[in-house]
């Protein structure tokens with residue numbers, strides 16, 4: 001019998017679940033909006049309902065992996081930080097889900113899970129040293145060293161979004177200032193566009209009262225100079241952080257994931273310029289920067305892979 005587990009990806013906006021076999025096939029998927037204004041128990045219930053909806057083989061599945069938008073503290077799960085879902089602060093989410101569902105629960109940070117997913121079934125397959133960067137509303141990261149996720153002393157390693165790229169820069173939700181998350185996220189793209197828009201009176205973005213990173217992306221694809229400039233600035237900061245990561249870790253692959261990964265072509269030129277300026281040439285020549293190919297499935301696949309590893313399966 002092919003062994004299956006359930007992978008769950010709990011984000012600030014969406015919860016996804018999948019029934020996944022040891023070969024990485026997703027047999028069934030389910031999705032719900034995260035009740036982000038609801039109580040902790042509403043979030044727990046939403047997760048349990050999704051687990052039940054994909055678990056059609058009943059008792060056969062005994063394990064679930066959760067990729068969570070949380071800085072996990074593996075020494076004491078109740079000390080994990082939930083910047084986007086503060087109502088979960090102080091809760092042992094994995095323990096709670098285990099109690100209600102009767103399943104064994106593995107938990108991991110969502111960006112770590114996403115890079116594990118890409119390493120297992122996506123664009124970082126076969127590489128030993130990988131850095132994953134998720135570019136979305138925020139910026140997340142995960143590091144694979146010698147084929148294994150690198151968690152650090154308590155589990156918070158890989159928070160690439162909170163590398164400082166501008167010492168006296170924009171305040172960040174983490175308490176610091178000038179974090180990469182404030183300079184290379186979708187939020188930053190919108191801010192940069194607003195800052196430069198007056199310089200580009202012909203920009204079609206003037207016709208919108210409010211716009212999102214997606215609108216800037218579409219304008220930039222149509223050669224709007226304000227949009228192109230915003231992505232260049234974001235790419236420059238991303239390049240500064242990537243140069244530091246390359247000098248530190250000498251990875252074979254950097255996987256760019258998340259909602260902004262589709263705009264890599266707009267970011268890449270200024271990223272590569274910074275790498276040429278700042279990183280060791282030998283390491284820059286060695287690294288392959290690729291886009292993730294798993295999209296929204298990266299998190300559930302990574303959570304499933306970790307769960308198989310906890311069960312003693314090496315996976316394929």
Ligand SMILES: [Zn+2]
Nearest residue numbers: 162172174179
């Ligand atoms: Zn920060």
